[in-house]
Amino acid sequence: MSTWQKNIRVVEPYVPGEQPKLQNIIKLNTNENPYPPAPAVVETAQNIDMNRLKLYPDPTASRLVEALAKFHGVKPTQIFPGVGSDDVLSIAFLTFFNSDKPVLFPDITYSFYKVWAAVYRIPYETPALDENFNIVAEDYYRENGGVVIANPNAPTAIYRNLDFIRDILDHNQDSIVIVDEAYIDFGGVSALTLLDEYENLVIVRTYSKSKSMAGIRIGYAIASETLIKAMNDVKYSINSYTMNMPSIELGAVAIENNDYYDEVAQKVIATRERTVKRLAELGFECLDSKANFVFARHKSIAGKTLFEELKREGVYVRHFDDERINDFLRITIGTDEQMERLFELLEKYR
Ligand SMILES: *Cc1c(COP(=O)(O)O)cnc(C)c1O
Numbered sequence: 032m033s034t035w036q037k038n039i040r041v042v043e044p045y046v047p048g049e050q051p052k053l054q055n056i057i058k059l060n061t062n063e064n065p066y067p068p069a070p071a072v073v074e075t076a077q078n079i080d081m082n083r084l085k086l087y088p089d090p091t092a093s094r095l096v097e098a099l100a101k102f103h104g105v106k107p108t109q110i111f112p113g114v115g116s117d118d119v120l121s122i123a124f125l126t127f128f129n130s131d132k133p134v135l136f137p138d139i140t141y142s143f144y145k146v147w148a149a150v151y152r153i154p155y156e157t158p159a160l161d162e163n164f165n166i167v168a169e170d171y172y173r174e175n176g177g178v179v180i181a182n183p184n185a186p187t188a189i190y191r192n193l194d195f196i197r198d199i200l201d202h203n204q205d206s207i208v209i210v211d212e213a214y215i216d217f218g219g220v221s222a223l224t225l226l227d228e229y230e231n232l233v234i235v236r237t238y239s240k241s242k243s244m245a246g247i248r249i250g251y252a253i254a255s256e257t258l259i260k261a262m263n264d265v266k267y268s269i270n271s272y273t274m275n276m277p278s279i280e281l282g283a284v285a286i287e288n289n290d291y292y293d294e295v296a297q298k299v300i301a302t303r304e305r306t307v308k309r310l311a312e313l314g315f316e317c318l319d320s321k322a323n324f325v326f327a328r329h330k331s332i333a334g335k336t337l338f339e340e341l342k343r344e345g346v347y348v349r350h351f352d353d354e355r356i357n358d359f360l361r362i363t364i365g366t367d368e369q370m371e372r373l374f375e376l377l378e379k380y381r
Pocket residue numbers: 062114115116117118141181185211213236237238239245249250
């Protein structure tokens with residue numbers, strides 16, 4: 032092997048869900064929202080003056096940051112915006128996890144966490160979920176270099192209440208605790224109310240699921256001013272202009288029209304509850320979901336078989352080859368019509 036070859040950073044990358052180019056498929060594999068963005072977002076997008084693209088965007092994304100601060104009742108200096116929450120989480124890992132001690136996150140969770148840890152050379156350990164796929168709080172009581180909890184967790188969809196989050200925080204006063212709330216708008220209670228008490232808490236949110244804007248790439252962190260300043264210092268050391276002009280505008284308009292998204296979330300939740308019932312009739316067990324997807328296993332048929340069979344019929348769901356969960360399918364909640372097609376296909380396995 033040549034010297035330059037040895038100097039290449041080798042990582043095993045995260046594998047995103049498929050984005051098939053085929054028409055007429057039913058896409059229930061990446062937890063996108065089946066409903067369109069708020070009408071005001073679409074209208075603003077159609078009227079953005081594209082001549083403005085000749086200028087750099089506002090590096091502070093202040094229009095977006097101020098709208099988010101107002102919405103959440105925090106100071107603008109407590110918001111860090113990024114290109115999807117993946118960007119925000121990546122900067123958070125780089126900024127906060129600089130200890131020799133391992134960062135802790137569950138064995139079954141968002142699989143990107145261990146990829147960031149690997150690429151940034153952050154030591155980590157992954158305490159196992161219990162047999163009911165719950166996070167075991169006691170596993171996070173030991174010394175560590177940081178903690179990352181997705182709440183609701185992915186891909187299990189299981190939500191833990193604020194007593195649980197508070198317990199994790201109380202036992203980790205010497206670490207930064209990241210709570211990834213990608214799915215919090217689908218029935219959970221946010222840890223936002225704990226921000227005043229815990230200066231080491233970082234909450235991460237995304238526009239990709241509840242705001243129907245996965246395609247524009249917006250996410251953000253909410254935390255104490257000290258932590259947000261540290262994230263900005265790192266960001267400005269890599270790329271000052273992460274947020275493009277249209278996403279700054281449209282992200283602000285979206286949060287200013289959040290009533291629309293509350294209604295969308297209610298529709299998704301109603302469909303989810305119907306889905307859980309129907310899947311039970313069809314021989315599936317679903318973990319308790321407070322997300323816009325369900326994690327379900329059939330009583331007798333292997334996850335992979337069902338995954339492939341559904342794909343052949345044009346219904347894409349997600350399957351993970353990981354041993355503990357390979358009997359499960361992660362099924363995004365689509366429209367009622369899309370779910371009907373899924374149920375129809377599953378009838379023959381009843
Ligand atoms: C979807 C997802 C993300 C990433 O969202 P983007 O904002 O689209 O980058 C982060 N965390 C979890 C748990 C997710 O499910």
